[in-house]
Amino acid sequence: MKHKEWKIKKPMLFVEKYGILIFPLTAGILFLLQNTSHTIAGSQIDWISQHTVLAEYFRQRFYSTHEFFPQFASELGGGQNIYNFAYYGLYSPLVLLSYAFPFLSMEVWFQIMGILTHTADGVLCFLWLNRHLKKPYSICGAMVLMCSSAVVYHTYAQVMFVDYLPFLLLMLIGVDTLRKTKGKVLLIIGAMCTVMTSFYFAPAAFTAVGIYVLCGTKIESTGKGTGRLKSVLLFFKDCLWQLFPVFYGIVLSAFYLCPVLCTLAGGRSGGKDIQATDLFIPDVTVGKYLYNPYGLGMTAIAVMAVCMWIIRGRKIGKERWKLALLLAVIFLLPVFPWLLNGGLYARSKAFLPFLPLVCFLTAAFLETLSDQNRIFSGKQLLTGFVAAVAVLLYGAAGSSREEQFLLVLDLVMIGVGLLFTGTGLSSLFMRRGRPIKSKRLDRPGGLTAILTLMMALAVSIGTAVLSRDTHTERALIQELYDPGVRIAAETILSEESYAVRMEVRGDREYEKANQNRILTAGQNLTTCYSSVGNPWYTRFRQAIGLEKSTRNRLMLDAQRNPLFLRFMGVKYLIGGDCPEGWTEVPLSGDAENQKEKVSAGSQLRVYRQEKAAPLFYLTDQTMGEKAFQNLTWQEKQIGLLEYAIVPEQKESSQEKAGMENAGKDAEASLSECGVTFAGTESSDKTVSYTEAGKLQIRLKKAAAGRIFMERETQKGEYLFLSFRVKNNQSGKDVSVTVNGTKNKLSSIHTDYATGDDTFHYVFALPEGTKELSVIYGSGDYELEDISCLTGSVDENRNRSLYQNPVQLTQSSSGNGYEGLVQADDSGWLVTSLPYDENFHITVDGKEIQPERVNTAFLGVCIQEGNHQVKIWYESAGSQAGLLLSGVAVVVGGIGIFLRILLRTTGQRRKARQELIRKK
Numbered sequence: 001m002k003h004k005e006w007k008i009k010k011p012m013l014f015v016e017k018y019g020i021l022i023f024p025l026t027a028g029i030l031f032l033l034q035n036t037s038h039t040i041a042g043s044q045i046d047w048i049s050q051h052t053v054l055a056e057y058f059r060q061r062f063y064s065t066h067e068f069f070p071q072f073a074s075e076l077g078g079g080q081n082i083y084n085f086a087y088y089g090l091y092s093p094l095v096l097l098s099y100a101f102p103f104l105s106m107e108v109w110f111q112i113m114g115i116l117t118h119t120a121d122g123v124l125c126f127l128w129l130n131r132h133l134k135k136p137y138s139i140c141g142a143m144v145l146m147c148s149s150a151v152v153y154h155t156y157a158q159v160m161f162v163d164y165l166p167f168l169l170l171m172l173i174g175v176d177t178l179r180k181t182k183g184k185v186l187l188i189i190g191a192m193c194t195v196m197t198s199f200y201f202a203p204a205a206f207t208a209v210g211i212y213v214l215c216g217t218k219i220e221s222t223g224k225g226t227g228r229l230k231s232v233l234l235f236f237k238d239c240l241w242q243l244f245p246v247f248y249g250i251v252l253s254a255f256y257l258c259p260v261l262c263t264l265a266g267g268r269s270g271g272k273d274i275q276a277t278d279l280f281i282p283d284v285t286v287g288k289y290l291y292n293p294y295g296l297g298m299t300a301i302a303v304m305a306v307c308m309w310i311i312r313g314r315k316i317g318k319e320r321w322k323l324a325l326l327l328a329v330i331f332l333l334p335v336f337p338w339l340l341n342g343g344l345y346a347r348s349k350a351f352l353p354f355l356p357l358v359c360f361l362t363a364a365f366l367e368t369l370s371d372q373n374r375i376f377s378g379k380q381l382l383t384g385f386v387a388a389v390a391v392l393l394y395g396a397a398g399s400s401r402e403e404q405f406l407l408v409l410d411l412v413m414i415g416v417g418l419l420f421t422g423t424g425l426s427s428l429f430m431r432r433g434r435p436i437k438s439k440r441l442d443r444p445g446g447l448t449a450i451l452t453l454m455m456a457l458a459v460s461i462g463t464a465v466l467s468r469d470t471h472t473e474r475a476l477i478q479e480l481y482d483p484g485v486r487i488a489a490e491t492i493l494s495e496e497s498y499a500v501r502m503e504v505r506g507d508r509e510y511e512k513a514n515q516n517r518i519l520t521a522g523q524n525l526t527t528c529y530s531s532v533g534n535p536w537y538t539r540f541r542q543a544i545g546l547e548k549s550t551r552n553r554l555m556l557d558a559q560r561n562p563l564f565l566r567f568m569g570v571k572y573l574i575g576g577d578c579p580e581g582w583t584e585v586p587l588s589g590d591a592e593n594q595k596e597k598v599s600a601g602s603q604l605r606v607y608r609q610e611k612a613a614p615l616f617y618l619t620d621q622t623m624g625e626k627a628f629q630n631l632t633w634q635e636k637q638i639g640l641l642e643y644a645i646v647p648e649q650k651e652s653s654q655e656k657a658g659m660e661n662a663g664k665d666a667e668a669s670l671s672e673c674g675v676t677f678a679g680t681e682s683s684d685k686t687v688s689y690t691e692a693g694k695l696q697i698r699l700k701k702a703a704a705g706r707i708f709m710e711r712e713t714q715k716g717e718y719l720f721l722s723f724r725v726k727n728n729q730s731g732k733d734v735s736v737t738v739n740g741t742k743n744k745l746s747s748i749h750t751d752y753a754t755g756d757d758t759f760h761y762v763f764a765l766p767e768g769t770k771e772l773s774v775i776y777g778s779g780d781y782e783l784e785d786i787s788c789l790t791g792s793v794d795e796n797r798n799r800s801l802y803q804n805p806v807q808l809t810q811s812s813s814g815n816g817y818e819g820l821v822q823a824d825d826s827g828w829l830v831t832s833l834p835y836d837e838n839f840h841i842t843v844d845g846k847e848i849q850p851e852r853v854n855t856a857f858l859g860v861c862i863q864e865g866n867h868q869v870k871i872w873y874e875s876a877g878s879q880a881g882l883l884l885s886g887v888a889v890v891v892g893g894i895g896i897f898l899r900i901l902l903r904t905t906g907q908r909r910k911a912r913q914e915l916i917r918k919k
Contacts, residue, residue: 020123020126020139022122022139022143023119023122023123023126023142023143023146024119026118026122026146027115027118027119027122027146028115030118030152030460030461030464031111031115031118031156033461033464033465034156034464034465034467034468034471036468037474038474039468039471039472039473039474040107040111040472040474040477041111041114041156041471042107042110042111042156042157042471042472043156043157043158043467043470043471043472044470044471044472044473044476044509044513045470045512046157046158047110047156047157047158047159048472048476048477048480048513049512049513049514049515049516049517049529050088050516050529051088051089051110051158051160052106052107052109052110053106053513053516053517054085054088054089054516054530055089055092055095055098055106055109055110056105056106057075057076057085057516057518058089058090059095059098059099059102059106060518060521061073061814062099063099063102064521064814065812065813067813067814067815069255069878069882070082070090070814070815071813071815071872071873071874071875071878072814072815072816072872072873073085074524074810074814075518075521075522075523075525076518076525076528077525077526077527077528077530077533077534077537077556077834078524078525078526078534078537078568078832078833078834079524079832079833079834080528080533080534080537080834080836081263081534081838081875082875083259083260083262083263083532083875084263084528084530084532084533085516085528085530085532086256086259086260086263087160087198087199087200087260087531087532088530089160089197090256091196091253091256092163092196092197092198093193093197094113094117094163094197105481107477110156110159114155114159117155117162117163118146118151118152118155120165120166120169121142121145121146121151121162121165121166121169122142122143122145122146124166124169124170124173125141125142125145125146125356125359126138126141126142127173128172128173128176128356128360129141129142129359129360129363131173132360132364133363133364133367134367137364137366137367137449138363140363140366140449140452140453141359141360141362141364141366142359143456144298144299144301144302144362144363144453144456145165145355145356145359146460147453147457147459147460148297148298148355148456148460149291149292149293149297149459149460149463150162150292150293150294150295150296150297150349150352150355151165151297151355152293152297152460152463152464152467153293153297153463154293156467156471157293157467157470160197160198160200160201161198161201161349161352162352163197163198164193164194164197164198164201164202164205164353165353165355165356167189167190167191167193167194167205168190168194168205168208168209168353168356169190169356170186170189170190170193171186171187171190171194171205171209171246172212172356173186174186174187174188174189174190174245175187175209175212175213175216175242178242178245179216179242184244184245184248187246187249188245188246188248188249188252189249190246190249191245191246191247191248191249191250191253192249192250192252192253194206194249195249195250195256195257196253196256199256199257199260200342203340204340204350204351204352204353205353206246206250207330207340207353207354208353208354208356208357209243209246211323211326211327211357212323212357213239213242213243214326215319215320215322215323215326216319217235217238217239217242218235248892251884251885251888252889252892253885254880254881254882254884254888255878255881255882255884255885256881257881258877258878258880258881258884259875259876259877259878259881260877261877262875262876262877263532263875263877264342264532266535266876274338274345278334279333279334279335279346280333280334280335281334282332282333283332283333283334283346284332284391284392284394284395285395285398286395286396286399286403287348287399288348288351288395289302289303289331289348289395290302290303290392290403290406290407290410291406291459292348293463294347294348294349295349295351296348296351296352296354296355296358297459297463298355298358298362299410299452299455299459300388300392300407300410300411300414300455301362301365301366301410301414301452301455302358302359302361302362303388303391303392304365304384304385304387304388304414305324305358305361305362305364305365305366306324306327306328306358306361307384307387307388307391308365308380308381308384309321309323309324309361309364309365310324310325310328311380311383312376312380312384320361320364323357323360323361324361327354327358327361330351330354331351331354334346336350337350337351345751347751362452366449366452369418369449381418385415385418388411389411392407392411393407406459409455410455413451413452413454413455414451414452416451417449417450417451417452472513476510476513479506479510480510480513480514480517482604484604485504485519485574485575485604486519486520488574488587488604488606489502489519489520489523489574490519490520491587492572492585492606493520493521493522493523496522496571497807498614498615498805498807499522499524499569499614499615499616499808499809499810499817500522500524500569500570500571500572500612500615501523501524501526501568501569501570501571501572501612502519502524502570502571502572502574503523503525503526503527503558503570503572503574504573504574504575505558505573505574505575505577506575506576508549508550508742510575511557511558512529512550512555512557514527514558515527515528515555515556515557515558516528516529522810524569524615526556526558526559526564526565526568526570527556527557527558528556529552529554529555529556531554533554533556534834534835534836536834536835536836536852536855536856536857537556537834537835537856538556539856540834540855540856540857541556542756543633543636543855544564544633544636544637544640545633545634545636545722545758545760545762546559546561546564547559547560547561547741547742547743547759547760547761548743548744548754548756549741549742549744550744550754551733551744551746551747551750551753551754552746552750552754553746553752553753553754553755554752560579560740561637561741561762562579562580562718562762562763562764563638563641563718563762563793564637564762565609565612566609566611566612566613566641567613567637567640567641567832568613569612569613569614569615570609571609571612572585572606572607572608573606573607574604574605574606574607575604575605576605578605578607579607579609579764580763580764580765580766581609581611581764582607582608582609583607583608583609583610584605584606584607584608585606585607585608587606611795611798613641613802613832614802614805614806615808615831615832615833616805616806616807616808616817616829616830616831617801617802617804617805617806618821618823618827618829618830618862619644619801619802619803619804619827619828619830620825620826620827620828621642621797621800621801622643622644622645622646622828623639623643623644623645624645624646624647624648625645625646625647625648625855628643628645629855633722633760634670634789634791635670637720637762638669638670638718638791638792638793640854641793641798641801642793642794642797642798642801643797643801644801644828644830644854644859645854645855646828646851646853646859647851647852647853669791669792669793669794670720670789670790670791671789671790671791672788672789673709673710673711673719673788673789674710674788675707675708675709675710675721675788676707676708676710677689677695677705677706677707677774677783677786678705678706678707678708686698686699686703687699687703687705687776690782693784694726694782694783694784695723695782695783695784695786696782697776697779697780697781697782697783698780699776699777699778699779700778701778702775702776702777702778703775703776704773704774704775704776705773705774706771706772706773706774707721707738707771707772707773707774708770708771709769709770709771709772711770712767712768712769712770713765713766713767713768713769713770713790714767714790714792715767716792716793716795717765717790717791717792718762718763718764718765718790718791718792718793719761719763719765719788719789719790720760720761720762720787720788720789720791721738721760721761721762721763721772721786721787721788722758722759722760722761722785722786722787722788723758723759723783723784723785723787724757724758724759724783724784724785725745725757725758725759725781725782725783726757726781726782726783726784727745727757727779727780727781728779728780728782729779729780729781730747730748731747732747732779733745733746733747733750733777733779734777734779734781735777736759736774736775736776736777736783737774737775738761738763738772738773738774739761739763739772739773739774740773741761741762741763743759743760743761744777745757758785804823804824806819806821806829806869807819807820808871811870811872813872815872815873816840816871816872816873817870817872818868818869818870818871818872819868819869820867820868820869821843821862821866821867821868821869823862823864823865823866823867824864825864826861826862826863826864827861827862828853828859828860828861828862829859829860829861829862829869830853830854830857830859831857831858831859831871832854832857833857833871834856834857834858835852835853835856836858836873837850838873838874838875838876839858839871839872840872840873840874841860841869841870841871842870843860843862843867843868843869844867844868845868858871
């Protein structure tokens with residue numbers, strides 16, 4: 001009796017012919033699912049306050065300076081090395097392309113590029129897989145990659161986590177092309193673009209390519225003994241030759257990579273501490289592999305595929321067995337993600353570049369289920385399935401109930417698919433020798449692939465829908481792009497002859513979105529948010545006791561501290577309420593009329609403080625750094641407005657005599673002021689004092705209260721309030737907001753935890769103030785070591801300090817400042833540019849050594865007289881990088897020329913020989 005043959009008709013033919021259309025369709029649907037009537041596809045923190053806004057800054061800077069190799073970002077973080085922000089697309093091809101479309105906002109551009117790169121992920125993955133697998137399973141593998149929750153989520157969140165994937169896939173295609181035709185172009189372009197798009201993930205991407213080369217290169221046997229050694233050497237020689245184009249692509253990008261590496265060496269913040277022994281203990285946490293956007297984001301079939309290739313692959317395909325084995329080792333041992341994360345932490349986001357390899361193993365496994373040769377028997381499939389279940393259930397022990405339910409559902413779907421697979425588990429119940437014939441794909445075997453795609457799509461759709469909660473509200477986008485704010489900034493700054501600083505104010509979300517946002521050239525923010533920053537400036541902000549309103553220590557928040565704003569030269573604030581001591585600025589008629597047209601109903605207000613410090617000034621009114629460091633945080637904030645802090649060895653004898661009393665003057669200006677924290681009105685007394693005088697707080701939700709002072713404030717006084725927070729629930733954040741100034745202690749589980757348990761507040765209060773408002777955040781915590789002091793700045797001494805402002809203008813390249821300095825006496829040129837050893841200063845054409853003043857800022861000694869001063873910044877490694885890239889271009893050009901010459905000569909020789917033969 002003949003067994004029925006499964007026939008593939010129209011559905012399969014449609015997949016064969018038009019299956020590639022599924023990729024743009026999937027990308028478009030997942031994009032639409034992440035948009036709602038209230039939100040757009042873009043996360044409300046990193047996407048809106050880093051990725052899009054910094055890319056826009058790079059674009060606008062290029063438009064204004066036409067400098068393709070910038071060195072300095074004067075408007076960000078007080079003025080910093082531009083390579084501190086290079087990760088966010090300084091030379092990314094995807095961002096550089098936006099320079100040709102100035103009429104598109106960067107938010108719109110990133111959404112367009114999100115759809116295109118997501119589609120490219122699928123198309124390129126399919127083109128690569130189709131070189132090794134049948135078309136239906138190549139489509140399936142590419143769809144698994146596209147539907148990874150990590151890819152779906154980060155395409156519109158942490159963009160740099162996934163936007164290099166098209167170039168990584170281009171390298172994988174390039175490896176196959178090199179083996180077949182010896183073409184190297186795809187590998188070179190892919191390697192160079194990977195570095196320029198996301199240097200952070202480039203090491204993992206190159207590791208993935210190296211593994212692919214290693215597993216796909218065969219060792220040719222040449223005998224035993226020395227012959228075997230020769231085989232191994234030839235094997236490695238072959239591997240290195242295949243990877244040579246990758247090395248060449250890296251060298252081509254040296255103009256970018258060298259300054260980046262030098263910057264990372266000096267400005268990258270440390271990660272979490274980890275014990276050396278923990279790095280070698282296998283970790284099978286499910287979140288590293290399945291469903292989690294900060295892991296691989298795959299489904300359970302991927303884990304089973306890896307297990308099956310390890311169990312059976314050595315006998316049927318050593319290349320896939322080696323690939324599965326190497327991936328398993330990398331995924332299981334924390335030492336590998338720790339190394340790939342630069343030794344900062346062992347987070348599984350470093351696994352993302354290995355996604356294509358996992359998808360390859362998954363698609364290859366699905367293809368074998370329909371193979372007529374029955375590569376995997378029912379017993380072997382059952383063994384692999386049990387192994388995958390055991391690993392995943394063990395790793396899911398600490399997962400949430402939702403993840404555990406999803407895992408069980410995932411495993412059930414795989415089990416159902418395998419049970420009805422013609423060559424799978426169902427063969428355990430069939431007589432041997434009853435093969436299921438098929439020309440392309442048998443229907444039972446394809447069931448597992450269909451169920452796999454269904455699960456992957458379900459996870460991707462769930463990720464897209466749930467991510468809406470973290471996306472940016474459309475109302476915030478409209479507020480950020482209010483033309484009235486930009487017009488007001490341009491109008492005010494155009495009337496200033498000296499460099500000043502200007503910032504915007506609003507609610508916390510608005511301020512976070514503006515930490516890196518430049519409204520117009522010359523705004524000169526004190527804030528920034530980047531994974532790399534100026535270490536001197538960061539430590540300075542911590543040392544003088546500034547408030548910390550966010551849970552991420554990498555964010556240099558907008559400050560409400562009036563003394564810090566004065567010191568940094570913040571002269572204008574746009575929006576918010578008028579701070580004490582500031583005055584509202586009336587907008588000029590034309591600007592006001594235009595603002596009303598473009599921003600109807602807006603209550604835009606601009607405020608100015610006349611006492612803001614100049615960004616550049618001359619003074620001989622100094623204090624030694626050693627004496628300054630001995631002051632309390634309150635005394636330091638006052639002292640910075642009365643003296644310029646200079647290195648000890650640079651003091652004159654006359655200055656030393658005056659400095660001895662500087663610390664005493666600062667201390668004498670402070671006096672204690674007792675305060676009493678009032679509890680809430682609730683009957684359960686969730687805010688109360690303990691017998692030891694500590695304030696104990698136990699709240700399920702935030703509650704308001706009052707702080708009463710024992711005396712009224714005087715005119716011109718500043719209030720300094722501080723206390724230490726003991727968090728009894730260290731796994732949760734704690735915040736306390738006083739008079740609108742918020743401090744937050746982040747959870748110990750936060751990746752970039754603030755770590756400072758002392759909250760600082762500084763207020764400029766109206767005369768006669770005797771109480772403050774307070775909002776206690778939810779949690780179980782205690783406030784201890786409560787201190788409240790009042791003090792004032794010696795305004796005469798402050799005016800004397802700033803009496804000689806210097807007018808320096810920004811250079812045409814945007815990399816520094818220059819101008820005429822008129823010094824009546826010898827003294828110091830003091831700036832509020834954060835100090836960096838890569839600054840260069842020339843006075844009258846002669847370069848002199850820059851100094852560090854005010855503990856963290858750039859300064860230099862100036863002699864009496866008129867001087868032409870030039871300050872410019874040159875990133876470390878930039879010249880060496882340009883040289884390396886230039887040499888690589890020249891060598892490559894010579895190589896191409898010689899190759900063409902040899903080919904032409906060979907063709908001519910061959911033609912002559914052919915002509916001679918015919919004669």
